[in-house]
Amino acid sequence: MDSVVQIRDLWVSIGGRSILRGVNLEIPRNVVFAIMGPSGSGKSTLLRSLNRILDLYEGVSVKGQILIDGVDVYNSKTDPSEVRRLVGMVFQIPNPIPNMSIYDNVALGPRINKLVRSRWELDNLVKRALEKAYLWDEVKDRLHLPASKLSGGQQQRLCIARALAMKPKVLLMDEPTSNLDPVASAKIEELIVELKRDVTVVLVTHNSFQASRVSDYVAFMYDGQILEVGLTGQIFTRPKNKLTEKYITGRFG
Amino acid sequence: MKPLMLRKIRSLTMLALISTAFALTLLPVLSLIGTVVYNGMSVVFRNFPGIFFDIPAAPGSSEVGGIGPHLLGTMLLVALAMAIGTPISILAAVFTAEAIKSWERNLGRLTRLLTHMMIEFPTIVVGLAVYGLMTTLAPYIRALIPGFRPFSLLSGVIALIMVSAPYMYAQVEDGLKSIPQHIREAVYSLGAGRVLTSYVLLRYLKSTVYAAISISLARMISETAALFFTAFGSNVYPPLDSNLLFRPVGSLTLAVYTLGLSGYENWVELSWAASFILLMLCLALFALSKVVIRGE
Numbered sequence: 322m323d324s325v326v327q328i329r330d331l332w333v334s335i336g337g338r339s340i341l342r343g344v345n346l347e348i349p350r351n352v353v354f355a356i357m358g359p360s361g362s363g364k365s366t367l368l369r370s371l372n373r374i375l376d377l378y379e380g381v382s383v384k385g386q387i388l389i390d391g392v393d394v395y396n397s398k399t400d401p402s403e404v405r406r407l408v409g410m411v412f413q414i415p416n417p418i419p420n421m422s423i424y425d426n427v428a429l430g431p432r433i434n435k436l437v438r439s440r441w442e443l444d445n446l447v448k449r450a451l452e453k454a455y456l457w458d459e460v461k462d463r464l465h466l467p468a469s470k471l472s473g474g475q476q477q478r479l480c481i482a483r484a485l486a487m488k489p490k491v492l493l494m495d496e497p498t499s500n501l502d503p504v505a506s507a508k509i510e511e512l513i514v515e516l517k518r519d520v521t522v523v524l525v526t527h528n529s530f531q532a533s534r535v536s537d538y539v540a541f542m543y544d545g546q547i548l549e550v551g552l553t554g555q556i557f558t559r560p561k562n563k564l565t566e567k568y569i570t571g572r573f574g
Numbered sequence: 575m576k577p578l579m580l581r582k583i584r585s586l587t588m589l590a591l592i593s594t595a596f597a598l599t600l601l602p603v604l605s606l607i608g609t610v611v612y613n614g615m616s617v618v619f620r621n622f623p624g625i626f627f628d629i630p631a632a633p634g635s636s637e638v639g640g641i642g643p644h645l646l647g648t649m650l651l652v653a654l655a656m657a658i659g660t661p662i663s664i665l666a667a668v669f670t671a672e673a674i675k676s677w678e679r680n681l682g683r684l685t686r687l688l689t690h691m692m693i694e695f696p697t698i699v700v701g702l703a704v705y706g707l708m709t710t711l712a713p714y715i716r717a718l719i720p721g722f723r724p725f726s727l728l729s730g731v732i733a734l735i736m737v738s739a740p741y742m743y744a745q746v747e748d749g750l751k752s753i754p755q756h757i758r759e760a761v762y763s764l765g766a767g768r769v770l771t772s773y774v775l776l777r778y779l780k781s782t783v784y785a786a787i788s789i790s791l792a793r794m795i796s797e798t799a800a801l802f803f804t805a806f807g808s809n810v811y812p813p814l815d816s817n818l819l820f821r822p823v824g825s826l827t828l829a830v831y832t833l834g835l836s837g838y839e840n841w842v843e844l845s846w847a848a849s850f851i852l853l854m855l856c857l858a859l860f861a862l863s864k865v866v867i868r869g870e
Contacts, residue, residue: 379679405763434765483760484763
């Protein structure tokens with residue numbers, strides 16, 4: 322199996338409290354990989370360790386190895402910015418820069434990383450990213466309005482476009498629909514399924530139904546460990562672990 | 575019927591009280607502006623536009639002359655202090671707010687603590703401290719620059735920076751701190767390093783930064799006490815040579831004080847003119863900052 326992400330014996334503690342306790346995981350290329358589990362199980366920390374956003378927190382210690390597309394993420398010679406170029410991220414709260422225009426928000430990544438050489442190239446990149454995020458038709462006439470003028474669902478799709486403009490290999494999504502209404506959520510879910518053609522999506526969700534609807538693989542996390550991993554169909558029909566079964570049938574979590 | 579009447583009476587009483595309070599707040603502001611305009615404007619127009627360029631007329635004469643040296647002094651002091659103080663304040667604020675490693679965070683905490691303490695220092699003490707420092711260093715500086723004097727433009731600039739930079743630092747730092755963590759993470763997640771992220775965040779905070787700059791500017795222009803022992807004041811133009819930094823200079827605020835206390839009628843009038851110009855500068859700055867912030 323060709324895995325784009327390999328996690329080997331990952332231990333993470335924040336402020337002396339251990340959050341991840343020996344996580345091993347292989348994520349195949351061009352799939353939607355869902356990580357589900359109750360609050361506090363370490364899903365978000367696992368996701369944040371993949372692009373080293375965790376570095377921004379005080380008192381974090383990481384042990385173990387993560388390889389993303391061949392890059393050893395926690396090697397002391399690896400520049401975190403290099404990792405973040407490879408790994409896009411969409412957050413729980415839609416977070417475009419509010420007073421920046423729609424266009425500039427999408428162009429931010431390419432500009433920071435000097436991905437393009439001409440205005441024409443940038444225009445194209447922004448257009449394609451917005452198209453992939455199903456947002457182009459809604460915003461093409463008002464690209465220069467501030468991003469704060471968009472609705473919550475549109476802002477979240479803008480954030481997806483912003484991440485896609487970097488042409489990442491992996492897209493991390495941290496409960497991307499938990500702050501959206503059902504209609505906007507459905508649109509994002511539809512989009513997630515489409516995205517896997519270009520990028521591997523790692524989706525953290527506390528909503529097991531969402532995981533069953535959009536993912537190809539699913540991992541169940543509990544108390545800093547991965548209890549079960551497998552094809553989504555398998556996990557949702559024949560879970561091996563008792564806790565997984567309880568979780569997906571809605572008896573806890 | 576009765577309760578309705580009662581409510582109406584109560585409401586009217588409250589309205590009256592609030593209106594009175596409002597008038598009482600407005601009164602001192604209007605009277606201050608009124609007094610300064612009434613006493614100062616006529617003097618400005620008696621020698622216009624010479625008031626901006628001339629030196630004060632001889633004390634006791636019928637002429638008023640001008641406050642050119644003081645205006646120039648204020649401009650020099652403020653321009654230099656802003657040019658040096660602004661980058662220092664903003665960079666220090668960025669360092670504190672965007673600290674990641676634990677030694678950076680600790681140094682940032684110390685910086686914040688000391689700076690917040692500095693905000694509370696009486697400015698006359700700041701001026702005295704700078705004077706003390708310059709006097710102590712004077713023999714060594716004179717070895718390099720023979721004309722150096724502790725009473726100088728340089729001392730004034732240092733004092734102004736010490737008075738005003740902590741404010742700018744605190745405002746920019748508060749602004750950066752108030753940015754939600756998820757916005758900061760969004761910029762980092764796009765592959766920006768710390769310098770670029772800080773730049774993007776400062777641009778996001780544009781109006782806060784502008785406000786901090788204009789408030790510092792107003793504070794520097796109106797600062798008096800810190801300049802007594804440093805810039806010292808002067809009623810003549812300093813020679814514009816390489817020793818400019820090391821000689822005393824005048825300032826509008828010092829002019830208001832020294833000319834106003836001189837007892838000569840024409841100098842007192844000149845003091846009012848300086849007050850008027852000072853007030854207009856500060857009001858203009860205030861208006862400008864409002865326009866800039868609204869434009870955002």
